[in-house]
Amino acid sequence: MSIDNKYEMIVNASIKIMKAKGFDKASVSQIVKEAGVAQGTFYLYFDSKNAVVPAIAKRILNTLLAEIKKAHRQDATIYDTIETVVDVTFEITKEYKELILFCYSGLAYYHSLEIWEEIYQPYYDWMEDQLNSAKENGLCTTKVEIGPLARMIINVIETSAEAFYLSNQRSKETAINKDQVVIFIKSALTDYHS
Amino acid sequence: MSIDNKYEMIVNASIKIMKAKGFDKASVSQIVKEAGVAQGTFYLYFDSKNAVVPAIAKRILNTLLAEIKKAHRQDATIYDTIETVVDVTFEITKEYKELILFCYSGLAYYHSLEIWEEIYQPYYDWMEDQLNSAKENGLCTTKVEIGPLARMIINVIETSAEAFYLSNQRSKETAINKDQVVIFIKSALTDYHS
Amino acid sequence: MSIDNKYEMIVNASIKIMKAKGFDKASVSQIVKEAGVAQGTFYLYFDSKNAVVPAIAKRILNTLLAEIKKAHRQDATIYDTIETVVDVTFEITKEYKELILFCYSGLAYYHSLEIWEEIYQPYYDWMEDQLNSAKENGLCTTKVEIGPLARMIINVIETSAEAFYLSNQRSKETAINKDQVVIFIKSALTDYHS
Amino acid sequence: MSIDNKYEMIVNASIKIMKAKGFDKASVSQIVKEAGVAQGTFYLYFDSKNAVVPAIAKRILNTLLAEIKKAHRQDATIYDTIETVVDVTFEITKEYKELILFCYSGLAYYHSLEIWEEIYQPYYDWMEDQLNSAKENGLCTTKVEIGPLARMIINVIETSAEAFYLSNQRSKETAINKDQVVIFIKSALTDYHS
DNA sequence: TATGAATGAGTGTTCATTCAT
DNA sequence: CATGAATGAACACTCATTCAT
Incomplete structure (x- = not known):
């Protein structure tokens, strides 16, 4: 419902995972699992893993x-x-x-x-x-x-x-x-x- | 010290490759190719890729x-x-x-x-x-x-x-x-x- | 026939994209973007990507x-x-x-x-x-x-x-x-x- | 033991799978499974999937x-x-x-x-x-x-x-x-x- | 009718590591 | 000591399709 729901959830998840593992060891699969969204949804909001930094x-x-x-x-x-x-x-x-x-x-x-x-x-x-x-x-x-x-x-x-x-x-x-x-x-x- | 010292050759190769590509993007295969030693030889001197850092x-x-x-x-x-x-x-x-x-x-x-x-x-x-x-x-x-x-x-x-x-x-x-x-x-x- | 005929627009777009990329490399997303219609609209006129061939x-x-x-x-x-x-x-x-x-x-x-x-x-x-x-x-x-x-x-x-x-x-x-x-x-x- | 064992097995498997599914629908995973070799082994013999054609x-x-x-x-x-x-x-x-x-x-x-x-x-x-x-x-x-x-x-x-x-x-x-x-x-x- | 955000299985490819020689 | 062929889990990313609006 919220306007930036998924975007914010992905950023939050990225922060959590990357905090724990660093950029390279943080996988997009882990991030989306943490965020509770589908793999493809990540790429709806970010062009690549790098783009989240x-x-x-x-x-x-x-x-x-x-x-x-x-x-x-x-x-x-x-x-x-x-x-x-x-x-x-x-x-x-x-x-x-x-x-x-x-x-x-x-x-x-x-x-x-x-x-x-x-x-x-x-x-x-x-x-x-x-x-x-x-x-x-x-x-x-x-x-x-x-x-x-x-x-x-x-x-x-x-x-x-x-x-x-x-x-x-x-x-x-x-x-x-x-x-x-x-x-x-x-x-x-x-x-x-x- | 000797020119055939494989340890030094691996460290030198690692420096060269990691300088160019960063740690994660530098592969052991590239390093051993640069060093002129076999893939397995790397693990004779270092427990893992991390150990070279x-x-x-x-x-x-x-x-x-x-x-x-x-x-x-x-x-x-x-x-x-x-x-x-x-x-x-x-x-x-x-x-x-x-x-x-x-x-x-x-x-x-x-x-x-x-x-x-x-x-x-x-x-x-x-x-x-x-x-x-x-x-x-x-x-x-x-x-x-x-x-x-x-x-x-x-x-x-x-x-x-x-x-x-x-x-x-x-x-x-x-x-x-x-x-x-x-x-x-x-x-x-x-x-x-x- | 009419300029707004979405069926024709999708076929035209498919021809253009598939001519350029071949069948498999042509994505439905590209086709609908080219056709100027929504993703879902494609499936209103064709059962699948294959059906357009x-x-x-x-x-x-x-x-x-x-x-x-x-x-x-x-x-x-x-x-x-x-x-x-x-x-x-x-x-x-x-x-x-x-x-x-x-x-x-x-x-x-x-x-x-x-x-x-x-x-x-x-x-x-x-x-x-x-x-x-x-x-x-x-x-x-x-x-x-x-x-x-x-x-x-x-x-x-x-x-x-x-x-x-x-x-x-x-x-x-x-x-x-x-x-x-x-x-x-x-x-x-x-x-x-x- | 044979000199070209794996190479021939991969070519044979590629032929079998691509015969059945065509080039694009034949996946490397299927090919290596059919060939009985590891995923990476494919790339030991071919630079890419295309290179097998x-x-x-x-x-x-x-x-x-x-x-x-x-x-x-x-x-x-x-x-x-x-x-x-x-x-x-x-x-x-x-x-x-x-x-x-x-x-x-x-x-x-x-x-x-x-x-x-x-x-x-x-x-x-x-x-x-x-x-x-x-x-x-x-x-x-x-x-x-x-x-x-x-x-x-x-x-x-x-x-x-x-x-x-x-x-x-x-x-x-x-x-x-x-x-x-x-x-x-x-x-x-x-x-x-x- | 029409939309487009969301999905998730699937892809080709990489690479640290092992092990028989 | 040294080799290098073989491994297979893991990766980033794609895309045909669905569905609530």
Whole structure:
């Protein structure tokens, strides 16, 4: 009855199966069984197995950005913002860690690194806005250009979150944790004096 | 070492094929054909196709670390060191970009995140040494602990290098390049004053 | 007849698609898309994909016979007639060569060799009439019975036309062409003296 | 143990299945089941399902030509020869009728009408030799060139044989039978007098 | 009549792995 | 140690057909 019933069911099933097995090991047969639709129905909504990856990537990033915006206070300093972003990213990463990984490689092989960039664009834009405000406030004094800065900050946070939830952290002392990430980025926002 | 060393020939062939096709699309048949050995011989040296991944990962990291040490001058400041590491990482990433990516996911799925950590350990150790010296010299004043700091620095450099060589960089201004990475990390080494 | 006649639109679309792809590779989905009707509509007019074959075969033979009759002059000798039939058959074969081929096998597999004979009956009848007239005129003296004679003449012409338009005719000298076919059949019309 | 065991078994099974179902409806799974080999073994000997067609076509033609040569007497006139060829062709056609048909279309679709010509070449050559001898003996006086003549004779015989064994011959009188074919061709060998 | 979303059995093909030599 | 023919389960994808609207 619902307008996107089958489409959403297939995306949900794909997320569930690919989370568990990765992109290549997830078979369309498993996905459709999980979704409760016929094999052919999958191909009614997606041209190929590959075509489901951008749909998943978009959903994860949208979730992440929505959560960040929800947790973000208008009057927050860039320092508060970084803390919020780190918190939310760690949360979301915990939930979607395997998906994030396979999306990376999934998108890589299929002529579509632009799609990845396209999906992240609103996140980059939002982060650049925050950094520009911080520059005006004098809280961000680094000589790094805003564009690369936003990307590197997001990269560090995501990579650290992934490392945190994917490694077995045998030694507590050396593991990257949220606090360390926050301090690292705050440091990076202020210039060094050579 | 010897030219007839079948183990090395298989690893070399695996690197060549997996670089070109990725892990899953690289078939053992192709690898053994490239290596000039019989199908069964592969299984004399490796339990499975998966078992070849750590061997490849180890070789890449060893190459990276060897190149870094070769380029590193004993009397270098941490700033010089960062520049060297960024330079070499970008070079090696350019050459091995596909392998690095697939090792990431390849290692992730096959019960072997410890192996990844184990492989990177000497690199982390070396970086920690450099950072400890810098701390003594007063060039590194960040409150971030040495362990996480080393890991985050290495992460930023590698992720940035991958982004640089894998994205199509439509807009010059926003692309992360070597200079921006160097400044970012140098900034991160000095503390912020809240 | 009417432009909205869905039956005719489906037959036309089937001819177009099957001409291009052959019977098996032509899908009902492609046919209905070409015809501009819904998937289900096809099954309103035809019990199955196979059921469309006789409709196509009939249309081709009718076209062939109509063109032959149009080009045939009442006062023509059997020799003129043979030339006309060869000319027209080569023309029509050129246009419908793929269809003729697939109809052959298409009809063969689907319990319907009678249909093929039934479709060709008016053509056989017409040719027998021409040959009977020729016998009366003394231009056809062969001992071959009229029925088989008509069939063999039609077979030679059609097979030669197909060979002509389907083979790549590397060597000019050995290729069957219209002139050779005409002489061959004219020879066959007169008896041999053993 | 035998050198070509599996290869021959697959060809035999392909012939059996394709005889029964035609090329497209014959599945590789059925073929390998019939042959008693594994699915993958098929692809050890043939690149694809299509690749099995020339092998089959070659075997049929070789069988036909071998039987003709076996039945052919050195001192035979062209009339005897025609009778022999018709006899043998009708026999072989009876046995392989469905295969001959599907080979036609099978070869047609896959960029390979040359293969068909190549396979038939020795048969054409042999027939041309017979006709040349007949010309020297004065038993063949037709103005049709030897190349096309050989091809048309072979075509009439094969097509007639196919028509004979594939049609249901409701009316005895009109059916093409061996005698009629022999007379038809004998007539065609002598010139007409216009 | 007409629709088109949904079906699911079926296809050709691949490939990691085994084992008799 | 080394071989390579053989395996067969698994895969992504197609398509004739159905049926609720």
